[in-house]
Amino acid sequence: DGGITQSPKYLFRKEGQNVTLSCEQNLNHDAMYWYRQDPGQGLRLIYYSQIVNDFQKGDIAEGYSVSREKKESFPLTVTSAQKNPTAFYLCASNAGSDNSPLHFGNGTRLTVT
Amino acid sequence: GENVEQHPSTLSVQEGDSAVIKCTYSDSASNYFPWYKQELGKRPQLIIDIRSNVGEKKDQRIAVTLNKTAKHFSLHITETQPEDSAVYFCAAGLVGGTSYGKLTFGQGTILTVHP
Numbered sequence: 727d728g729g730i731t732q733s734p735k736y737l738f739r740k741e742g743q744n745v746t747l748s749c750e751q752n753l754n755h756d757a758m759y760w761y762r763q764d765p766g767q768g769l770r771l772i773y774y775s776q777i778v779n780d781f782q783k784g785d786i787a788e789g790y791s792v793s794r795e796k797k798e799s800f801p802l803t804v805t806s807a808q809k810n811p812t813a814f815y816l817c818a819s820n821a822g823s824d825n826s827p828l829h830f831g832n833g834t835r836l837t838v839t
Numbered sequence: 840g841e842n843v844e845q846h847p848s849t850l851s852v853q854e855g856d857s858a859v860i861k862c863t864y865s866d867s868a869s870n871y872f873p874w875y876k877q878e879l880g881k882r883p884q885l886i887i888d889i890r891s892n893v894g895e896k897k898d899q900r901i902a903v904t905l906n907k908t909a910k911h912f913s914l915h916i917t918e919t920q921p922e923d924s925a926v927y928f929c930a931a932g933l934v935g936g937t938s939y940g941k942l943t944f945g946q947g948t949i950l951t952v953h954p
Contacts, residue, residue: 759941766848768928768944769883784941785840816882827873828942830882 729753730831732817737836739811747802747834749817756821758800759828762786763814772815775800804836811838841866843931845945853953858919860948862929863911869931872905872912873942877926886927887914890934919952926950 730751739745761769771784775794789808804811816833820826842865852858873888889896889903905912930942
């Protein structure tokens, strides 16, 4: 998607290694989010950021870390402390206003073996 | 916190039939209910949403109904077509500020439309 870019599309890592997933948006959105998708469980919120240099934990933040140094970028690091890191990770953004729906990136499928 | 239950998990219909997917939510404070369509390996895309001050909303072949008293909302697709085949997710959240992005999602419904 031209608005939100996630890279890479597929990522493979060995157990015990940290890995960083990239998310960039050119929509000038203030708010950005990371969701995790597992089969049969829908999407679950990991972290979100309302403004540069600020972010909050979502429902399943343990084992993850984020940074928001630039408005356009919200990278997610999956640490070795995350017990079940293999999943489909979706980055999203919105303008943070009442009339701003959520836009998703195309996702990164992470496989840890 | 909010909990959203979605049924059925799979739904198979013939082309031209209607499809209905139902969701219930637990937090009476939730006032924003979007529906997303996700094709295989792709990103979820918003197809319709409704706020709690509205009981029904339509957009061509798609409609959503909301019953706040019973805390459930439903997606209705009429005259289904093979291209409607996808996974559909309901979600619940709060209107206002960044709350649009803090959504609790249902487990998803795999809709298959047979030609």
